[in-house]
Amino acid sequence: MYDVIIIGGGPGGYAAAIRASQLDAKVALVELDILGGTCVNRGCIPIKVWFRAADCLRRIQGASDFGIRAKVEKIDFKTIVERKNGVSNDIRMGMEALLGNYGVDVIKGKAAFKSQEKIEVNGVDYAAKKYIIATGSRLEIPSIPGLENALLTSDQALDLEALPPSILIYGAGPMEVEMATIFCRFNTKVTLAAESRRILPSEDSDSSQRLAGALKEQGVTLCLGQKLVSVESGSDGFVCTLAGSKESSVTVEKILCAPRTPNTQDLALEKAGILLDEDGSIQIDDSLQTSVKGIYAIGDAIGGTMQSHAASAMAITAAENVMGQSQKFSFNLVPRGTWSFPEVASVGLTEEEAENQDLDVTTGEFPYAINGLAMSVNEMSGSVKVVIDDQYGKILGVHIVGPNANELIGEAVVAMQFEYTVAELAAGIRVHPTFSENVVDAARDAQGWALYLPKR
Amino acid sequence: MVTEITIPKLGLTMKEAKLVKWSLDMGQTVAAEQMVALIETDKVSFEIVSPVDGIVYPVVPADTNVLVAQIIGYIASDETELALLQKEHPAGVDTASMATEDKAVSVTRETDEKENEKTDEKHIFSSPLARRMAKEHDLDLAKIPGTGPGGRIVESDILLAMSAPKQTEAAPVPEASVAVESDLTLTVAEEIPIQGIRKLIYENMHLSLSTQAQITLQTEASASGMKDFRSRVNKVLEPDETKVSYNAIIVKAVAMALRQHPLLNSSVQEDMIKVWKQVHIGVAMDVGKGLIVPKIRNADSGSVVTLSKNLGQLVDRAKQNTLLLDDLQSGTFTITNLGAWGIDHFTPIVNFPESAILGVGRIVDKPCVIDGEVVVDPRIALSLTFDHRIIDGSPGAMFLKTLTRMIEEPLLML
Numbered sequence: 014m015y016d017v018i019i020i021g022g023g024p025g026g027y028a029a030a031i032r033a034s035q036l037d038a039k040v041a042l043v044e045l046d047i048l049g050g051t052c053v054n055r056g057c058i059p060i061k062v063w064f065r066a067a068d069c070l071r072r073i074q075g076a077s078d079f080g081i082r083a084k085v086e087k088i089d090f091k092t093i094v095e096r097k098n099g100v101s102n103d104i105r106m107g108m109e110a111l112l113g114n115y116g117v118d119v120i121k122g123k124a125a126f127k128s129q130e131k132i133e134v135n136g137v138d139y140a141a142k143k144y145i146i147a148t149g150s151r152l153e154i155p156s157i158p159g160l161e162n163a164l165l166t167s168d169q170a171l172d173l174e175a176l177p178p179s180i181l182i183y184g185a186g187p188m189e190v191e192m193a194t195i196f197c198r199f200n201t202k203v204t205l206a207a208e209s210r211r212i213l214p215s216e217d218s219d220s221s222q223r224l225a226g227a228l229k230e231q232g233v234t235l236c237l238g239q240k241l242v243s244v245e246s247g248s249d250g251f252v253c254t255l256a257g258s259k260e261s262s263v264t265v266e267k268i269l270c271a272p273r274t275p276n277t278q279d280l281a282l283e284k285a286g287i288l289l290d291e292d293g294s295i296q297i298d299d300s301l302q303t304s305v306k307g308i309y310a311i312g313d314a315i316g317g318t319m320q321s322h323a324a325s326a327m328a329i330t331a332a333e334n335v336m337g338q339s340q341k342f343s344f345n346l347v348p349r350g351t352w353s354f355p356e357v358a359s360v361g362l363t364e365e366e367a368e369n370q371d372l373d374v375t376t377g378e379f380p381y382a383i384n385g386l387a388m389s390v391n392e393m394s395g396s397v398k399v400v401i402d403d404q405y406g407k408i409l410g411v412h413i414v415g416p417n418a419n420e421l422i423g424e425a426v427v428a429m430q431f432e433y434t435v436a437e438l439a440a441g442i443r444v445h446p447t448f449s450e451n452v453v454d455a456a457r458d459a460q461g462w463a464l465y466l467p468k469r
Numbered sequence: 470m471v472t473e474i475t476i477p478k479l480g481l482t483m484k485e486a487k488l489v490k491w492s493l494d495m496g497q498t499v500a501a502e503q504m505v506a507l508i509e510t511d512k513v514s515f516e517i518v519s520p521v522d523g524i525v526y527p528v529v530p531a532d533t534n535v536l537v538a539q540i541i542g543y544i545a546s547d548e549t550e551l552a553l554l555q556k557e558h559p560a561g562v563d564t565a566s567m568a569t570e571d572k573a574v575s576v577t578r579e580t581d582e583k584e585n586e587k588t589d590e591k592h593i594f595s596s597p598l599a600r601r602m603a604k605e606h607d608l609d610l611a612k613i614p615g616t617g618p619g620g621r622i623v624e625s626d627i628l629l630a631m632s633a634p635k636q637t638e639a640a641p642v643p644e645a646s647v648a649v650e651s652d653l654t655l656t657v658a659e660e661i662p663i664q665g666i667r668k669l670i671y672e673n674m675h676l677s678l679s680t681q682a683q684i685t686l687q688t689e690a691s692a693s694g695m696k697d698f699r700s701r702v703n704k705v706l707e708p709d710e711t712k713v714s715y716n717a718i719i720v721k722a723v724a725m726a727l728r729q730h731p732l733l734n735s736s737v738q739e740d741m742i743k744v745w746k747q748v749h750i751g752v753a754m755d756v757g758k759g760l761i762v763p764k765i766r767n768a769d770s771g772s773v774v775t776l777s778k779n780l781g782q783l784v785d786r787a788k789q790n791t792l793l794l795d796d797l798q799s800g801t802f803t804i805t806n807l808g809a810w811g812i813d814h815f816t817p818i819v820n821f822p823e824s825a826i827l828g829v830g831r832i833v834d835k836p837c838v839i840d841g842e843v844v845v846d847p848r849i850a851l852s853l854t855f856d857h858r859i860i861d862g863s864p865g866a867m868f869l870k871t872l873t874r875m876i877e878e879p880l881l882m883l
Contacts, residue, residue, distance in 0.1 A: 404605070405598060405601045405602050405605065406598075406601060407598050407624070431596055431597075432596030432597060432598035432599060432617075432623055432624055433596075433597050433598070434597050434598050434601050436597070437597045
């Protein structure tokens with residue numbers, strides 16, 4: 014009898030296994046495929062290798078601004094794919110070793126609940142006092158006539174050794190934006206179409222607007238508020254029909270489509286009585302417990318923004334609760350990140366969300382364009398925006414577009430975690446010159462005294 | 470010359486005090502030896518007097534915690550010096566107009582608050598947002614339980630405190646509804662903050678009962694011997710000598726009985742019973758400001774006459790509020806007398822960390838069988854509470870027996 018069985022070996026399940034084991038639990042982890050989940054094998058990590066390749070090229074292209082004239086002889090995509098596979102492999106091996114080190118039993122196979130106490134894997138029954146479901150998400154390709162012929166999934170895209178000359182990327186989330194950024198840098202003609210009226214629709218509209226401008230500058234064609242209704246084979250490629258306020262069409266070689274859905278089918282969750290929401294995500298409370306006492310769910314399986322760091326943070330809460338603690342997960346402190354040129358990262362409420370909650374909101378903004386480091390390194394697009402409530406100066410959200418945004422957002426997470434008001438953030442000291450100065454300056458702007466902006 | 474007003478050290482262990490109030494406002498003239506401020510420690514209230522004639526200039530606002538030797542204000546000798554002080558210490562506290570000019574002095578108050586935060590030993594951990602909200606809504610962080618990391622007070626704690634019914638604001642009751650208001654909601658007539666001496670008693674009483682296994686034995690002694698003894702002694706005293714009180718005789722009897730039963734003169738410290746060499750008897754008294762227990766040092770060695778004199782002085786000083794912290798510390802046994810209120814037996818609570826306490830009742834004439842005859846005899850009720858963890862019933866009873874004999878025949882104290 015295990016203290017806890019964790020179903021799924023992605024970033025969530027892996028972290029949960031280690032944390033539970035640290036708390037002296039006897040732990041088993043069931044993994045259907047290979048360890049690492051989407052993050053390590055088909056998501057964050059592989060994309061970051063591709064992103065780095067694109068960034069290398071971008072820097073070489075920009076080097077002439079610093080007097081370095083260089084020519085790119087050849088881009089060997091095979092090397093990128095090999096490197097990507099190598100990094101994923103190294104991380105996976107590290108995970109296997111660490112799970113072994115912590116004495117976690119890794120069971121290979123597909124888990125299915127038989128009751129609230131028992132699961133079956135490969136015909137063998139296993140019992141545990143508690144369960145953590147960390148089964149992640151999978152691609153769910155929408156049924157659009159003709160799409161399957163032109164389809165390039167994100168999984169396939171990461172293994173391409175030659176890129177198509179043109180592509181339609183359908184969707185406006187972080188994954189689609191990252192793919193558009195990479196393809197576009199490597200000279201694929203990218204059209205990004207989405208039903209939403211702006212890219213990164215869950216981000217602050219200022220962030221969307223800034224990123225849209227940057228993507229256009231990089232050569233990405235944006236077709237927003239447009240639904241892909243059909244795909245037909247034509248002489249120059251696939252003709253995609255987009256319907257919106259007016260109908261249009263675009264002809265491309267491939268269509269990349271990567272919507273994800275919680276991986277909650279085939280687990281026989283109903284036999285344990287675990288309730289799902291309409292979209293297939295598992296219902297949980299703020300302690301991450303499902304509708305069944307003692308069974309917890311974390312990560313992509315509970316839906317939402319589906320991010321690796323959210324899964325691994327939930328893993329800690331769930332594992333600690335499994336071991337008798339009573340932690341609550343702070344959903345409002347989960348930052349969001351998109352790797353584009355420039356990067357986009359945020360935490361907390363957008364200005365619109367705050368206003369919709371009837372809060373009296375003040376914002377502060379500080380552009381990268383007048384940041385000393387940004388000017389020095391010629392990375393001047395972007396800004397830091399802080400959203401605060403007027404009454405107490407509570408930091409409601411921070412939205413960063415610009416170089417290192419994904420690192421920088423950590424400052425905002427700490428500030429919000431410890432309930433800084435804008436006054437504490439504005440009183441901060443940062444090394445000069447760094448991008449981090451922008452966060453302090455944006456806070457000062459919210460208080461009306463940004464030193465390096467023109468007098469209000 | 471400008472004279473500093475500092476916090477005096479009222480006892481060996483005193484480190485801080487609360488500045489309760491300024492008795493004079495900024496700019497008012499003060500005479501030497503006139504009271505300027507009132508401070509309060511855990512145990513005593515103390516009036517700070519001006520050492521010189523001059524003009525008062527407070528720099529620390531009332532109701533803040535202050536450290537020993539901290540300057541709380543100045544006495545200027547004339548107007549010129551006062552003007553100079555205002556320049557040097559712009560953070561002066563205008564005690565007269567503080568209530569109305571809250572906004573105007575808010576900047577300087579904020580700096581004061583920061584200073585106090587540093588000096589306050591009991592730092593309350595709270596998030597900046599929680600502090601900001603508490604300030605806005607005039608909530609006392611000390612009264613709000615924290616549920617954040619490490620017990621820190623966070624936003625949700627403040628929101629909870631804000632949603633709790635505000636008891637200080639008496640809601641206006643519509644006249645007509647008074648009669649029909651039949652629900653069981655209690656309304657607060659008065660809010661009494663638990664602080665200062667009350668807080669100390671509040672905490673010590675609970676600590677005592679929650680730590681020790683207290684048992685109370687009760688008996689009655691004849692007070693006729695004590696009455697005779699007292700009148701005989703008082704008859705032979707010089708006219709200027711203090712008359713011996715019953716309390717003094719009881720203190721002496723207890724001290725002598727403790728010599729024979731030293732286990733009752735002890736404390737538990739870190740798994741050890743520490744039996745004390747000295748017999749310092751505390752006498753509980755209430756002079757109108759809450760219960761205080763000044764000590765009579767080495768009560769077993771002085772004469773009843775000296776002891777009575779010392780006790781009288783302690784009572785006087787308690788009434789004048791001039792007790793020092795040292796008068797109140799390091800007791801080994803306590804006597805509490807409720808006889809004046811017509812009480813006979815009761816169950817006193819041990820004055821922690823001591824291990825025993827004697828409750829003394831009234832002296833009252835009762836019918837009593839002596840040598841087979843019913844006679845009228847003055848009787849006194851004795852209630853001994855002690856810590857059963859370290860003192861069993863029989864040694865407790867034996868102490869009470871020795872004490873009874875000494876009260877009945879005070880000559881046995883010799």
